[in-house]
Amino acid sequence: xxxxxxxxxxxxxxxxxxxxxxxxxxxxxxxxxxxxxxxxxxxxxxxxxxxxxxxxxxxxxxxxxxxxxxxxxxxxxxxxxxxxxxxxxxxxxxxxxxxxxxxxxxxxxxxxxxxxxxxxxxxxxxxxxxxxxxxxxxxxxxxxxxxxxxxxxxxxxxxxxxxxxxxxxxxxxxxxxxxxxxxxxxxxxxxxxxxxxxxxxxxxxxxxxxxxxxxxxxxxxxxxxxxxxxxxxxxxxxxxxxxxxxxxxxxxxxxxxxxxxxxxxxxxxxxxxxxxxxxxxxxxxxxxxxxxxxxxxxxxxxxxxxxxxxxxxxxxxxxxxxxxxxxxxxxxxxxxxxxxxxxxxxxxxxxxxxxxxxxxxxxxxxxxxxxxxxxxxxxxxx
Amino acid sequence: xxxxxxxxxxxxxxxxxxxxxxxxxxxxxxxxxxxxxxxxxxxxxxxxxxxxxxxxxxxxxxxxxx
Numbered sequence: 008x009x010x011x012x013x014x015x016x017x018x019x020x021x022x023x024x025x026x027x028x029x030x031x032x033x034x035x036x037x038x039x040x041x042x043x044x045x046x047x048x049x050x051x052x053x054x055x056x057x058x059x060x061x062x063x064x065x066x067x068x069x070x071x072x073x074x075x076x077x078x079x080x081x082x083x084x085x086x087x088x089x090x091x092x093x094x095x096x097x098x099x100x101x102x103x104x105x106x107x108x109x110x111x112x113x114x115x116x117x118x119x120x121x122x123x124x125x126x127x128x129x130x131x132x133x134x135x136x137x138x139x140x141x142x143x144x145x146x147x148x149x150x151x152x153x154x155x156x157x158x159x160x161x162x163x164x165x166x167x168x169x170x171x172x173x174x175x176x177x178x179x180x181x182x183x184x185x186x187x188x189x190x191x192x193x194x195x196x197x198x199x200x201x202x203x204x205x206x207x208x209x210x211x212x213x214x215x216x217x218x219x220x221x222x223x224x225x226x227x228x229x230x231x232x233x234x235x236x237x238x239x240x241x242x243x244x245x246x247x248x249x250x251x252x253x254x255x256x257x258x259x260x261x262x263x264x265x266x267x268x269x270x271x272x273x274x275x276x277x278x279x280x281x282x283x284x285x286x287x288x289x290x291x292x293x294x295x296x297x298x299x300x301x302x303x304x305x306x307x308x309x310x311x312x313x314x315x316x317x318x319x320x321x322x323x324x325x326x327x328x329x330x331x332x333x334x335x336x337x338x339x340x341x342x343x344x345x346x347x348x349x350x351x352x353x354x355x356x357x358x359x360x361x362x363x364x365x366x367x368x369x370x371x372x373x374x375x376x377x378x379x380x381x382x383x384x385x386x387x388x389x
Numbered sequence: 390x391x392x393x394x395x396x397x398x399x400x401x402x403x404x405x406x407x408x409x410x411x412x413x414x415x416x417x418x419x420x421x422x423x424x425x426x427x428x429x430x431x432x433x434x435x436x437x438x439x440x441x442x443x444x445x446x447x448x449x450x451x452x453x454x455x
Contacts, residue, residue, distance in 0.1 A: 066453055140392045148398065156405050160413035167417035175424040183416050183441075190448055197452045264413050270448060271409035272401070278451045279404070281397040 010341035014086050015214045017341075017348050019207055021093045023234040026203035028100040029112040030060060030238020033199065035246040036109070036269070036289040037191035040262035040296075042372060043251030046181040046188075049242070049369035055185075056192040057240035063196020064204075064232030074206055075120040078141055083132035086213050087335055088123045089206060090344055094351050095119020095328030099320060101358050107245035107253070107367070108316045111284035113202065114142055118324030123332035125325070138321075146317055149272075149283035150291030157268035157295025164260045165300060180259040187266035194273050195285055196235065203231040244367040250290065252376045253309045255297030265289075265296035287317065306376075412444045 037059075038052040047055065073081070074089060096116035103110040117138075124132050168176050207227045211217045217224065251257065257265070269285075269292040276283040290313060297305035331351075335343035415437045422434020 063452070136392065140394075144393050152402055152405055155402075156409040159406065160410045163410060163414050164417050167414060168420055171420050171424045176420060179416075179420040179423075186445065190445060193449070194452055263416070267413050267416075268405075268409045271412065272405045274448045274451045275404040275408060276401045278454075279397045279400045281394055281401050283401075 011214055013341045014090075014344055015210055015216070017344055018086055018090050018093070018210045021090055021097070021348065021351075022203050022206045022210070023230055025093050025097050025100070025112075025116065026200065026231055026234035027238035027241075028097055028104070029199050029203075030057075030235040031241045031243040032100050032104055032110070032112055032238075032246060033195055033286060034239045034242050035250040036285050037188045037195060037266070039247045039249075039251035039289075040257050040265050040293065041184055041188045042247060043257045044181065044184065044259045044262040045373075046184045046259060046262060049244075049247075049372055052188075053240050053242040053369075055189065057236040059189055059192035060196035060200065060239045061232045061236035063193045063198075064200035064235060065228065066193070067197040067201065069201075074209060075117045075124075078117055078134055078137040079120060079124040080128065080132040080134070083124045083128035084120075084209070085127065086210055087332060087344060088120065088127050089210060091123035091328045091332035091335060091347070092116060092120030093206070094331040094347060095122055095324040095326075097351060098327040098354065099324040101355055102323075103316055103320075104243050104245055105358050105362055106312075106316075107249040108313055109246050109250055109286045109290050110313075110316050110320055111146070111286045112199065113284060114146065114317075114320045115324045116202065117142055118321040119328030119331075121321070122325030122328030122330075126329045126332045126336075142321060145281070145283050146287060149276075149287035150294070152276075152283070153268055153272050153288045153291030154295040154298065156272055157265050157292040158299040160264040160268050161261050161296045161299025164264050168260065177259050180263040184259060184263040184266055187263060187270050190270040191266060191273065191285070191289070192239075194270065194277070196232070198277070198285065200231045200235045203234065204228055207231070242369070244369065244372050245362070248367050248372050248376075249309065250293055252373065253306060254290070254293045255303055255305045256376075257293070257296060258300070261296035261300055261303070264299065265292040268292040268295060408444065412441055415444075416441050 034053055034056055038056050041047045042049050042052050074084060096119040099115035100112055121133055204223050204227050208223045212219055269289045272288045273285055294305055294310055297303045331347050335347045338346050419434040419437030422430040422437060
């Protein structure tokens with residue numbers, strides 16, 4: 008087995024690992040509110056979301072063999088840069104998962120690639136305007152758009168149904184919430200699995216395994232769909248808890264309004280070519296659902312933690328991406344990439360072990376929120 | 390280069406507001422209808438739910454069309 012093939016295999020495994028973390032990090036986007044309101048049992052919710060993500064990955068197959076398109080010079084993208092960028096994105100996904108913070112996987116991946124590119128080709132290879140227009144501006148606008156839609160939607164839902172019997176209202180909105188959450192899951196599958204398909208396709212082209220025009224191999228589609236679905240099924244319970252319980256206490260009408268807002272903002276932004284982060288939209292919708300209900304409390308401390316995390320996503324992932332690229336180059340060749348890969352696996356394993364000490368799972372994800380903005384402190388109501 | 394595609398942005402905002410708030414309102418009116426206990430109410434509620442389903446189908450179309 009030659010060095011190029013080993014490098015390709017490592018990149019493919021790392022890309023699928025990123026896809027897996029993307030899945031479990033983003034389960035919360037669609038299902039946190041359904042779990043919090045009891046519309047779906049936790050295990051059923053993640054299973055439904057996993058199936059819809061899997062199906063979604065097959066629905067839209069216009070896969071682009073690009074990474075950070077319009078943000079870094081395509082000529083600067085080598086397999087090692089892609090690998091280091093993935094490591095940066097992976098590391099940020101895992102750290103934010105540990106702290107239960109919803110955070111954009113796409114922005115983390117872009118950050119990782121930007122960091123690796125900066126070290127590999129210098130600042131001239133990074134397009135500042137692209138970074139602002141593709142990442143920073145949408146990151147500011149996504150939550151605002153979702154907050155506005157969800158606030159108005161929630162207010163209207165409560166006003167209109169104030170005379171509807173509680174039983175009918177709760178049952179009706181539970182059904183509606185499951186529908187809108189399913190739509191968000193499906194949209195997530197069509198968007199996010201394709202990123203991994205594009206990266207693997209790009210790696211295969213760079214290695215000469217396939218040609219530029221041969222399209223994405225079927226095994227790549229199946230593997231990417233499986234990885235994101237498996238990640239979704241594992242369920243990022245820590246993030247689910249923060250989004251479902253931490254930001255505000257959600258009732259079924261609020262959950263329905265929040266998921267409807269998320270689905271429409273995501274789909275209209277897709278349609279009009281102004282892509283917004285699913286995570287930031289869904290988080291904004293939950294905040295809006297809290298604002299739209301009279302006397303509901305939004306925990307701004309938790310929201311502020313998320314805001315800070317979104318601000319540092321790009322530089323933090325870029326730093327890890329640059330370090331990963333630097334370390335791989337320092338050691339040199341395929342061995343350098345393998346050493347960085349092993350270091351990433353060890354980091355992930357240590358973080359997983361640390362998370363076991365304060366595990367959040369299907370059994371305690373809905374326990375009373377005890378404050379201080381962390382999902383790791385759970386207390387079962389007596 | 391423009392940092393913000395203002396044209397796409399306002400379209401997203403208006404369409405999201407109409408779509409998101411509209412579907413939430415239609416679903417709510419549907420619940421009022423089916424819980425009214427009258428035939429006219431149930432029929433009106435059913436029409437509202439059908440419009441919501443049409444909105445969902447439009448969403449799926451957008452996903453497939455991109």
